[in-house]
Amino acid sequence: MLAPVTIAGVAKCVPERVVTNFDLESIVETSDEWIAKRTGIRSRHVVIGETGVGMACQAAGDALAMSGVRVEDVGVIVACTITGEDLTPSLAGSVQKALGIPVCAALDVSAGCTGFIYALVTAASLMDTLQKDAAIVVASEVMTKYLDWTDRSTCVLFGDGAGALVLRRSETAHLLCPILSATPDTDDVITVRKEARTTPFTGPAEEIGSFIRMKGADVFTYAVGVMEQTLLQLSGACPDHPYTKVVPHQANEKIIDFVVRTMGLSREQFFVNISNYANTSSASIPIALSDAWESGWLRAGDRVALVGFGSGLTSGGAMIDWTLPNKKEN
Numbered sequence: 001m002l003a004p005v006t007i008a009g010v011a012k013c014v015p016e017r018v019v020t021n022f023d024l025e026s027i028v029e030t031s032d033e034w035i036a037k038r039t040g041i042r043s044r045h046v047v048i049g050e051t052g053v054g055m056a057c058q059a060a061g062d063a064l065a066m067s068g069v070r071v072e073d074v075g076v077i078v079a080c081t082i083t084g085e086d087l088t089p090s091l092a093g094s095v096q097k098a099l100g101i102p103v104c105a106a107l108d109v110s111a112g113c114t115g116f117i118y119a120l121v122t123a124a125s126l127m128d129t130l131q132k133d134a135a136i137v138v139a140s141e142v143m144t145k146y147l148d149w150t151d152r153s154t155c156v157l158f159g160d161g162a163g164a165l166v167l168r169r170s171e172t173a174h175l176l177c178p179i180l181s182a183t184p185d186t187d188d189v190i191t192v193r194k195e196a197r198t199t200p201f202t203g204p205a206e207e208i209g210s211f212i213r214m215k216g217a218d219v220f221t222y223a224v225g226v227m228e229q230t231l232l233q234l235s236g237a238c239p240d241h242p243y244t245k246v247v248p249h250q251a252n253e254k255i256i257d258f259v260v261r262t263m264g265l266s267r268e269q270f271f272v273n274i275s276n277y278a279n280t281s282s283a284s285i286p287i288a289l290s291d292a293w294e295s296g297w298l299r300a301g302d303r304v305a306l307v308g309f310g311s312g313l314t315s316g317g318a319m320i321d322w323t324l325p326n327k328k329e330n
């Protein structure tokens with residue numbers, strides 16, 4: 001069961017340095033035209049001195065400040081990352097320490113680019129199980145450190161950043177219809193293998209390089225299939241009050257366009273900001289929610305579908321009734 005919650009705060013943190021497609025032309029044989037036409041990406045933010053932990057703490061702290069929830073009332077922190085700097089403490093533990101949250105449940109989840117939806121559902125479930133009144137859900141990724149910068153088919157696709165939401169217990173449920181799913185990645189279509197380590201018992205470890213490897217066309221096929229399926233499930237779950245807007249995982253604009261076309265939906269219903277960030281993996285949905293609200297696209301009273309997919313192979317969705325006061329008049 002999910003606790004009845006409302007979104008009380010939202011924030012993002014992205015590194016200062018912006019790298020355009022034109023900048024990448026001097027690193028690999030590519031062009032702005034190829035990247036923009038195939039993906040919709042024009043630029044991305046990349047870390048120089050920033051860290052995944054630092055960005056997570058900034059985003060979570062800003063979301064918490066906006067929510068007005070006191071640190072002592074945060075009962076749950078769920079963080080997600082596939083690029084964390086530390087094996088331990090968890091990213092959630094680092095956020096707890098940085099924000100001065102005295103006692104709470106704190107854990108990380110890992111579900112590839114679907115991580116944020118898994119984290120959101122986990123946080124609202126734990127609020128119910130543990131009877132807590134507020135939670136922080138935060139995603140932070142430094143994808144650029146796991147890119148093979150000689151592989152043009154992957155290094156142009158990703159960027160860095162973090163995003164966070166604060167959930168507060170409410171009278172009515174504003175987070176609805178959780179969907180979490182995974183299917184075995186039998187063909188290894190998305191992997192980042194960790195470097196093996198040498199111990200006195202294992203013999204020398206093979207050097208493999210921890211890089212994102214992806215079979216692009218297979219990911220495309222998987223992504224459009226699960227996005228359609230998840231959106232259909234979300235529509236079926238609430239036929240009397242369907243979602244009016246969609247904030248999808250930002251992996252490739254062509255994936256979103258394909259789903260819009262095949263499902264006969266309106267492109268205006270979908271929030272897309274991939275041109276400025278590229279794919280920030282699990283951070284893409286909270287960054288998109290933050291921009292959607294800041295820009296005035298997402299408005300109080302909107303019923304918004306979140307839909308994600310990622311390595312694993314995972315997928316997921318949920319609906320949010322947005323209640324934060326409008327940031328801007330449109």
Ligand code: ACO
Pocket residue numbers: 029030031034035038039112113152153154156157190214215216217219220251252255279281309310311
């Ligand atoms: N610049 C120029 N040329 C390139 C580049 C590049 N950056 N990358 C590949 N090419 C070339 C290839 O070498 C190939 O050349 P060839 O025909 O001479 O062999 C040609 O472009 C076509 O390559 P494809 O891989 O077939 O290109 P495609 O049109 O399939 O687009 C892409 C590739 C954009 C990766 C696409 O398959 C895709 O979007 N897949 C979905 C993957 C995705 O979104 N992943 C996100 C990460 S995972 C996640 O978020 C869950």
